[in-house]
Amino acid sequence: MNPSEIDAAAVSRALNDFFRAMELRTARSVRVGKRVTVMLRVGVISLALLGLLMASMIWAFTDRVSVMIEVLRTMRIEFSQMADNMTSMHRILGGLEQDMAAFSVVSDEMQVMRSTVSEIKGEVQEMAGRMAIMSGDVNLVTGNVANMNQSFRLLAPSVYGIGAKVDRGAGPMKSFYDTFPFSGLLP
Numbered sequence: 001m002n003p004s005e006i007d008a009a010a011v012s013r014a015l016n017d018f019f020r021a022m023e024l025r026t027a028r029s030v031r032v033g034k035r036v037t038v039m040l041r042v043g044v045i046s047l048a049l050l051g052l053l054m055a056s057m058i059w060a061f062t063d064r065v066s067v068m069i070e071v072l073r074t075m076r077i078e079f080s081q082m083a084d085n086m087t088s089m090h091r092i093l094g095g096l097e098q099d100m101a102a103f104s105v106v107s108d109e110m111q112v113m114r115s116t117v118s119e120i121k122g123e124v125q126e127m128a129g130r131m132a133i134m135s136g137d138v139n140l141v142t143g144n145v146a147n148m149n150q151s152f153r154l155l156a157p158s159v160y161g162i163g164a165k166v167d168r169g170a171g172p173m174k175s176f177y178d179t180f181p182f183s184g185l186l187p
Contacts (some may be wrong), residue, residue, distance in 0.1 A: 005162070013062035030059055032050060052062075063172060068173055069170065069173050070171035072166060072169070072173065073170070075166050076166050076170065079159065079162050079166055080163050082159055082163075083159045083160050084108045086152060086155060086156050086159050087156065088153045089152055090153065090156055093145065093148060093149040093152055094149060095143055096145055096148050096149075097142075097146055098144075098156070100138075100141065100142040100145050101142075103140070104139075107135045107138060107139060110131050110132065110135045113131065127153060
């Protein structure tokens with residue numbers, strides 16, 4: 001064998017090895033390309049499912065938020081009406097307290113009448129005893145009305161405060177609902 005034949009055989013073998021290596025590389029590239037394509041498809045499908053899930057969650061959330069806002073609005077209206085009623089009751093009890101103040105004059109007059117009536121017959125004495133009981137009852141009623149009036153005075157700021165706090169608590173939900181892009185889609 002001469003050197004040119006050895007070189008030709010080596011070159012032929014090297015070329016065959018090179019072509020085989022190229023075929024293996026091409027097969028691997030195709031296989032890697034298929035895998036990457038499958039991974040990309042799975043990723044895109046997963047992202048699409050995730051997007052659908054997020055859209056359904058947003059829709060459900062805005063649906064519930066609209067219900068909550070309506071409940072908070074109703075609560076605010078009811079507490080405002082309650083505060084107005086408390087103010088009206090406070091006014092009425094103030095008038096009642098003034099009217100009951102006149103009963104103290106009646107009580108004083110009863111004391112005077114008691115001293116003069118004691119000189120009259122037994123029936124009049126019985127009547128004086130009943131007047132004393134009535135005077136005590138009137139004093140009790142006057143005291144109770146004054147206590148009720150004081151209680152309503154103490155309650156009124158709390159009721160006003162509850163209405164304001166409910167309205168302030170509903171503020172973030174209102175602003176979220178008003179600025180949310182899907183709020184127009186809800187009934």
